[in-house]
Amino acid sequence: MLGIDDGKFIPRTQGTVIAVGVVFRGGYSIEGVMHTNIAIDGLDATEKFAAMINTSPHHKQLRLVMLNGITFAGFNIVDIKRLYASTCLPVLALTHDKPDMDAVCEALKNLPNSEERRRLVVEAGEIHEVINNGAKIYLELAGLSLTDAQKIIRLTSIRSCLPEPLRVAHLIASGISP
Amino acid sequence: MLGIDDGKFIPRTQGTVIAVGVVFRGGYSIEGVMHTNIAIDGLDATEKFAAMINTSPHHKQLRLVMLNGITFAGFNIVDIKRLYASTCLPVLALTHDKPDMDAVCEALKNLPNSEERRRLVVEAGEIHEVINNGAKIYLELAGLSLTDAQKIIRLTSIRSCLPEPLRVAHLIASGISP
Numbered sequence: 001m002l003g004i005d006d007g008k009f010i011p012r013t014q015g016t017v018i019a020v021g022v023v024f025r026g027g028y029s030i031e032g033v034m035h036t037n038i039a040i041d042g043l044d045a046t047e048k049f050a051a052m053i054n055t056s057p058h059h060k061q062l063r064l065v066m067l068n069g070i071t072f073a074g075f076n077i078v079d080i081k082r083l084y085a086s087t088c089l090p091v092l093a094l095t096h097d098k099p100d101m102d103a104v105c106e107a108l109k110n111l112p113n114s115e116e117r118r119r120l121v122v123e124a125g126e127i128h129e130v131i132n133n134g135a136k137i138y139l140e141l142a143g144l145s146l147t148d149a150q151k152i153i154r155l156t157s158i159r160s161c162l163p164e165p166l167r168v169a170h171l172i173a174s175g176i177s178p
Numbered sequence: 179m180l181g182i183d184d185g186k187f188i189p190r191t192q193g194t195v196i197a198v199g200v201v202f203r204g205g206y207s208i209e210g211v212m213h214t215n216i217a218i219d220g221l222d223a224t225e226k227f228a229a230m231i232n233t234s235p236h237h238k239q240l241r242l243v244m245l246n247g248i249t250f251a252g253f254n255i256v257d258i259k260r261l262y263a264s265t266c267l268p269v270l271a272l273t274h275d276k277p278d279m280d281a282v283c284e285a286l287k288n289l290p291n292s293e294e295r296r297r298l299v300v301e302a303g304e305i306h307e308v309i310n311n312g313a314k315i316y317l318e319l320a321g322l323s324l325t326d327a328q329k330i331i332r333l334t335s336i337r338s339c340l341p342e343p344l345r346v347a348h349l350i351a352s353g354i355s356p
Contacts, residue, residue: 018354020353020354028206030208030346030349031349032349032353033349033350033352033353033354034353035353035354159207168208171208171209171210171211172211172350172354174211175198175210175211175212175213176196176198176211176213176350176354
């Protein structure tokens with residue numbers, strides 16, 4: 001499976017941020033690393049992630065994509081259903097913090113294409129609250145059931161309440177950020 | 179322990195290359211990632227690695243530095259004794275391929291500061307050939323014995339004939355290279 005997280009950046013600036021994808025076999029073994037660059041507060045995360053995945057030599061061995069939430073590089077929101085359709089891989093977006101929809105919608109007002117962004121937030125579907133290793137986490141799903149998602153999360157959360165692909169993608173993306 | 183490897187670059191160009199350090203606890207758990215930038219065919223790898231290590235929040239938990247050989251970014255050669263002295267951490271440089279000293283010395287002739295570079299290659303000391311998981315590997319050591327080095331390599335080589343910190347540092351550094 002693949003875990004994706006983005007690097008550090010200065011909010012509300014222009015430019016791009018690196019997003020790192022880490023290929024894991026089960027919860028233990030790192031098999032590869034890939035990257036792409038997405039625009040801060042842009043609208044290109046879905047297509048950039050899809051291209052990164054589809055052109056990767058690891059594509060054939062992947063069975064699932066895990067995202068650290070659906071918003072990257074500020075408010076560059078991933079259309080998880082479109083990412084599922086274009087990669088043929090189920091998408092599991094997972095966060096530690098409860099998504100604050102009111103705050104998100106308020107922030108979107110100040111951005112171009114706010115209608116489009118709001119649509120992506122809504123179309124990501126239901127936010128499922130589940131308990132993992134004693135901590136609350138929040139899931140949005142495309143292409144897999146909540147039961148399967150919970151099974152996968154349980155099997156891959158070895159060192160923390162986050163699955164290893166996401167924990168390690170976060171360490172790498174922040175560790176290589178300027 | 180920390181494993182360091184450098185990213186991809188076009189040989190004999192100007193500029194810098196990213197070098198990635200991966201903090202491992204034993205052979206399994208990634209605890210952190212750090213990076214620095216070193217000059218292609220430069221002479222700054224030793225001081226850049228030392229600064230990266232000494233300023234890292236992980237410095238106190240580190241017990242050893244593993245390098246993918248002693249040459250990075252072309253012919254930017256690490257002074258492993260000076261790296262040991264300035265970080266207070268033993269240094270284990272390890273390669274898959276037998277260092278071809280004649281070829282290295284020949285190549286150094288075409289570079290500035292070739293005497294200084296030749297001195298670094300010589301002062302890295304004896305190259306130990308050992309067998310690890312059935313494959314030959316080559317070690318240069320500063321601050322630890324060959325017996326201890328072999329013990330550490332055996333314990334941390336879980337997925338290949340390379341210790342996990344070096345295998346993963348290589349995957350990350352090449353996966354995030356342009």
